[in-house]
Amino acid sequence: MRKTYGKVLPGMKLTDLAGKLIVIEGTDCAGRTTQINLLKPWLEELGHAVLDTGMTRSPLAGEGIRRAKEGNNLGRVTQSLFYATDFIDRLENEIAPALRAGFVVLTDRYIYSLIGRAIVRGVDPVWIRSLYSVALKPDAVFYLRVKLEDLIPRVIFSRGFDYWESGMDLYPAHDMYEGFCNYQRALLGEFDRLSSEFNFETIDASPEPKAVFAALQTRIQAVLNPEKSYLTRKVEETTERLTRSIDARGVFAAASAARDAEPSLQPVARLLNGNGNGHH
Amino acid sequence: MGEMDISSGLRVGPFEVLYPFRTEQSSTRASREGNYPGRLFIVEGIDGSGKSTQLSLLHKWLEAKGYGVVFSEWNSSPLVKDTTKLGKKKKMLTPATFSLIHCTDFADRTEKSILPLLKAGAVVLCDRYVYTAFARDVARGMDRKWVRDLYDFAVKPTVAFYFRVPLETAIGRITAARDCLKYYEAGLDLGLSDDPIESFRIFQGRILEEYEHMIPEFGLTVIDAELSVEAQQAQVRQIVKRQLEGVQELRIRP
Numbered sequence: 001m002r003k004t005y006g007k008v009l010p011g012m013k014l015t016d017l018a019g020k021l022i023v024i025e026g027t028d029c030a031g032r033t034t035q036i037n038l039l040k041p042w043l044e045e046l047g048h049a050v051l052d053t054g055m056t057r058s059p060l061a062g063e064g065i066r067r068a069k070e071g072n073n074l075g076r077v078t079q080s081l082f083y084a085t086d087f088i089d090r091l092e093n094e095i096a097p098a099l100r101a102g103f104v105v106l107t108d109r110y111i112y113s114l115i116g117r118a119i120v121r122g123v124d125p126v127w128i129r130s131l132y133s134v135a136l137k138p139d140a141v142f143y144l145r146v147k148l149e150d151l152i153p154r155v156i157f158s159r160g161f162d163y164w165e166s167g168m169d170l171y172p173a174h175d176m177y178e179g180f181c182n183y184q185r186a187l188l189g190e191f192d193r194l195s196s197e198f199n200f201e202t203i204d205a206s207p208e209p210k211a212v213f214a215a216l217q218t219r220i221q222a223v224l225n226p227e228k229s230y231l232t233r234k235v236e237e238t239t240e241r242l243t244r245s246i247d248a249r250g251v252f253a254a255a256s257a258a259r260d261a262e263p264s265l266q267p268v269a270r271l272l273n274g275n276g277n278g279h280h
Numbered sequence: 281m282g283e284m285d286i287s288s289g290l291r292v293g294p295f296e297v298l299y300p301f302r303t304e305q306s307s308t309r310a311s312r313e314g315n316y317p318g319r320l321f322i323v324e325g326i327d328g329s330g331k332s333t334q335l336s337l338l339h340k341w342l343e344a345k346g347y348g349v350v351f352s353e354w355n356s357s358p359l360v361k362d363t364t365k366l367g368k369k370k371k372m373l374t375p376a377t378f379s380l381i382h383c384t385d386f387a388d389r390t391e392k393s394i395l396p397l398l399k400a401g402a403v404v405l406c407d408r409y410v411y412t413a414f415a416r417d418v419a420r421g422m423d424r425k426w427v428r429d430l431y432d433f434a435v436k437p438t439v440a441f442y443f444r445v446p447l448e449t450a451i452g453r454i455t456a457a458r459d460c461l462k463y464y465e466a467g468l469d470l471g472l473s474d475d476p477i478e479s480f481r482i483f484q485g486r487i488l489e490e491y492e493h494m495i496p497e498f499g500l501t502v503i504d505a506e507l508s509v510e511a512q513q514a515q516v517r518q519i520v521k522r523q524l525e526g527v528q529e530l531r532i533r534p
Contacts (some may be wrong), residue, residue, distance in 0.1 A: 078387040078388040
């Protein structure tokens with residue numbers, strides 16, 4: 001059964017959310033979108049149905065947030081709540097239904113970015129955690145970590161400095177570069193703290209996208225095909241040995257093979273023994 | 281009258297907070313620990329309780345007395361109301377997003393108007409406040425504590441008036457005044473009944489129950505909304521007057 005961080009939304013049934021929820025987290029320009037664009041076709045090729053989603057993409061609040069951010073007059077509590085509205089709309093209407101249908105849900109950022117950004121902006125950390133206590137716990141959180149020094153050239157040569165990603169609403173900085181460094185440094189620090197609280201799997205996102213993709217592939221494969229449990233492996237091994245013994249030496253040998261196996265298989269051994277005696 | 285016009289006076293006085301603050305450097309703390317010079321009066325009650333009429337009479341009286349008065353209405357933030365409108369029109373809102381979008385609206389009004397105006401010493405009047413959300417959202421199935429935590433950043437009002445009216449009286453007033461009930465107002469999103477009036481009755485009944493719980497929980501000041509308009513207003517003014525006594529500084533005109 002899927003879990004939440006404490007509270008359950010009305011109408012959210014946790015028992016039938018069978019798909020996999022995979023989160024890609026990271027600061028601005030960490031390469032999240034690039035990776036999701038590589039992961040989606042790869043997963044589909046493997047035969048998985050994939051939903052990708054991300055911040056401000058909700059039909060309800062996405063447009064409203066974009067408009068509100070244009071004006072540079074969005075307060076920090078209001079901002080946190082507007083993003084929460086967007087998140088919950090997608091959680092209820094996209095993510096949960098996709099999980100119910102057995103999809104792999106790839107989400108570009110999740111509650112962690114929202115919590116981190118809010119805390120950096122001075123919002124009460126207890127309040128923001130309580131707000132997101134209704135979020136579903138994902139199957140894995142991959143945190144693409146990039147050092148500030150590596151982040152700066154990426155920003156400069158992609159789309160330049162952005163007002164909000166430079167924390168210009170926060171710091172009395174002389175320019176966007178200074179603002180960006182202050183804000184991203186604070187955000188990276190907050191992510192490191194969240195990392196242990198929420199069990200992030202950190203991936204060094206400084207290397208080439210291909211290398212990061214390979215690292216993600218390995219780890220996602222492990223999430224989708226978790227290693228067989230000890231007991232399952234034992235049962236399979238013993239079954240194989242039993243089958244082989246029966247072929248070679250008859251039922252009696254099979255029974256002794258079973259006796260050597262797991263204690264949990266003793267009833268099987270006894271049963272086979274009984275049958276063996278009957279034959280003699 | 282959605283947006284606020286700013287006028288202010290001065291006044292020193294203690295301000296209570298809704299909840300104790302928790303952490304050192306939080307932006308929600310500032311609003312909660314408030315020790316602001318202004319005064320905050322709010323009205324609550326189900327639709328058809330007559331609270332808006334009472335607030336508007338109070339507003340005129342305060343203005344006539346020369347106070348710097350500002351009015352803020354539920355669901356009126358210029359930044360958020362288009363999103364709320366979209367959600368309601370297209371029936372996209374679930375109990376959770378209904379709750380969050382209204383809280384976003386309230387946060388914007390708190391951050392931009394209510395809080396700064398109280399700091400500046402204005403008398404702030406609110407038609408509906410956090411208690412509306414506590415009543416409606418819980419009636420829609422949201423967790424009581426989660427909703428209360430959500431509004432943790434709100435300033436505690438000086439006086440919160442609750443206009444108490446029996447369900448049937450409110451339904452009579454609403455159905456007489458309007459051709460039809462709105463989808464969310466009648467709680468039709470909850471599938472309680474296909475008949476809007478019946479759904480409204482059940483939904484508002486639940487809301488009334490929540491309000492009754494909140495009277496002791498938050499110390500709401502109950503006004504009998506079945507009394508005459510004049511009698512109710514006299515009570516309201518008397519209570520408000522007590523909170524303004526000896527604070528002539530608030531007046532912007534002598």
